[in-house]
Amino acid sequence: MSDKPMNKSRRDAVKTMLGGLAAVPVMNLVATAAAYAxxxxxxxxxxxxxxxxxxxxxxxxxxxxxxxxxxxxxxxxxxxxxxxxxxxxxxxxxxxxxxxxxxxxxxxxxxxxxxxxx
Structure with a gap:
């Protein structure tokens, strides 16, 4: 068993997911910027x-x-x-x-x- 409390690992997972979701629009802007230049x-x-x-x-x-x-x-x-x-x-x-x-x-x-x- 892990010494980490269960809440901390959930919190880390939520942070990672939110960070990934926030990166999607930024990546989309970068990818389409060349098409509209x-x-x-x-x-x-x-x-x-x-x-x-x-x-x-x-x-x-x-x-x-x-x-x-x-x-x-x-x-x-x-x-x-x-x-x-x-x-x-x-x-x-x-x-x-x-x-x-x-x-x-x-x-x-x-x-x-x-x-x-x-």
Whole structure:
């Protein structure tokens, strides 16, 4: 048996839980701050992730039909209706969770396109 009284261990557990809960909003602010900053660089065609995902800033020039992504017909698939896209302060651009710290064209497309819910 432990020499510590039961109340002390409960108190420590409550403190730890409250500390963890208080840290969640702070971590969320830090994680999303980059997505809302107005000076994100654009994804370029020579970016390794862009090449792997076949990102194209002009969806009409991308081979969307060959990728056969479910949800919408290929001609209606754009970054603007993708689940990975996030709002961005600059018109025509979106932050994308697939390209952390970078922005993508709202009329772009990549092979990871997934229909936005809602």
């Amino acid at each position: 107005q000076d994100l660089p654009a994804v370029t065609m020579d970016d390794p992730t862009a090449q792997a995902l076949k990102y194209n800033p002009d969806a009409t020039a991308a081979d969307r039909a060959a990728a056969a992504r479910p949800g919408l017909p290929p001609e209606e698939q754009f970054c603007s209706n993708c689940n990975f896209a996030q709002d961005y302060a600059e018109e025509g651009w979106l932050a994308c969770t697939l390209f952390p710290g970078k922005k993508v064209k709202s009329e772009g497309w990549c092979t990871s396109w997934t229909l936005k819910q809602g």
